[in-house]
Amino acid sequence: AQSVAQPEDQVNVAEGNPLTVKCTYSVSGNPYLFWYVQYPNRGLQFLLKYITGDNLVKGSYGFEAEFNKSQTSFHLKKPSALVSDSALYFCAVSGGKLIFGQGTELSVKP
Amino acid sequence: EPEVTQTPSHQVTQMGQEVILRCVPISNHLYFYWYRQILGQKVEFLVSFYNNEISEKSEIFDDQFSVERPDGSNFTLKIRSTKLEDSAMYFCASSGGKTGGFPNYNEQFFGPGTRLTVL
Numbered sequence: 001a002q003s004v005a006q007p008e009d010q011v012n013v014a015e016g017n018p019l020t021v022k023c024t025y026s027v028s029g030n031p032y033l034f035w036y037v038q039y040p041n042r043g044l045q046f047l048l049k050y051i052t053g054d055n056l057v058k059g060s061y062g063f064e065a066e067f068n069k070s071q072t073s074f075h076l077k078k079p080s081a082l083v084s085d086s087a088l089y090f091c092a093v094s095g096g097k098l099i100f101g102q103g104t105e106l107s108v109k110p
Numbered sequence: 111e112p113e114v115t116q117t118p119s120h121q122v123t124q125m126g127q128e129v130i131l132r133c134v135p136i137s138n139h140l141y142f143y144w145y146r147q148i149l150g151q152k153v154e155f156l157v158s159f160y161n162n163e164i165s166e167k168s169e170i171f172d173d174q175f176s177v178e179r180p181d182g183s184n185f186t187l188k189i190r191s192t193k194l195e196d197s198a199m200y201f202c203a204s205s206g207g208k209t210g211g212f213p214n215y216n217e218q219f220f221g222p223g224t225r226l227t228v229l
Contacts, residue, residue, distance in 0.1 A: 034217065043114070043201055043220035044153070090153060097143065097155040097166055098203075098218060 002027045004091045006101035013081045013108050021076040021104045023091030032094040033074040035065055038103075039087045047089075050074060061085070081108045112136045114221035116202050122227045123192055131187045131224045133202030142185045143203040143218060144177065146170070153201065159185065192228045199223045 003026045013019045025031050032051055036044040048059025055067045065076045074091060086108045092098040115134045123129050135142050144156040157167040157177055164177065176188045185204075189196055203218040 036220075041222075043222040044203075046217040046219065049217055096141075097158055097168075098145070098153075099155065100153040102152045 002093050002095060002099050004033075004093050004099060004101040006089075006091055006104045008104050009102070010105045010107065013106070015083050015108050015110050016080050019078050019081040019085070019106065019108070021089050021091075021106060023074045023076065023101060024072050025074060025091075025093050026072065027093055027095075031067075031072075031074075033065075033067065034092040034094060034098065035059065035063070035074075035076050036090045036092060036100075037087045038090065044090065047076070081106075083108050083110055114202055114204055114219050116200075116221035116224050118224060119222065120225045120227070122229065125194055125228055126191050129189050129192055129226065131189075131200050131202075131226070133185045133187075133221055134183055135185055135202065135204030136206070136219055137183070139204035139206040139219075141165075141205045141216075141218075142177075142179070143205075144187045145201045145203065145220075146198040147201065147223075148195075148198045156187070156200075189226075192226075194228050197226055197228045199225050 005024050007022055034049045035047040037047055038044050047063050048057050050057045050067045058064045063078050065074055067074050089104050091101040117132045142159040145153050147153045155168050157171045158165045159177055174190045178186050201223045202221045205216045205218045
């Protein structure tokens with residue numbers, strides 16, 4: 001069965017510092033991986049996806065993610081965090097339907 | 111920019127009542143989904159819909175649930191007899207692309223959700 005895990009419930013970062021939100025996955029076959037962000041009282045917004053190709057995927061709002069097959073990871077990164085990046089981040093794996101991780105609350109302090 | 115819309119934003123109902131949650135997907139999309147998020151928990155897949163029929167459903171999606179695309183624009187989720195544990199945020203999503211019947215790996219666009227409260 002496909003699954004994703006986000007080992008951190010919360011990540012705290014100072015504005016201007018790099019951020020990483022971790023995700024590991026378990027799939028049989030090729031993984032199709034996604035990151036979504038959820039702002040308070042809003043729906044889920046697509047950030048980026050990995051289907052095939054380059055292991056480093058660039059997405060919206062300056063975010064990127066690195067696919068690592070040997071470590072079965074798909075960590076979300078941003079070189080310089082903004083206060084406005086504070087939100088709930090979900091990693092997901094797809095085989096048509098999306099299977100989401102538990103979510104990680106990112107808090108960026110000024 | 112096209113977006114998925116959902117109505118109502120908040121629905122309060124009594125246990126045992128029927129509710130219908132409504133969604134208008136992005137107009138040229140072909141795949142439609144319902145997910146739910148119980149407060150404090152992760153987002154869970156309920157059902158996917160393609161070519162006017164259910165393509166996949168989770169074990170959560172039992173006989174109390176049904177989906178319909180009545181008029182080519184709306185996509186509805188009906189819960190026939192609500193239970194307390196149905197209280198959650200329900201998200202509709204849609205995605206485009208034609209993949210010849212294979213799973214669609216395009217990004218899914220989500221609506222803002224309907225918060226269902228069952229009393």
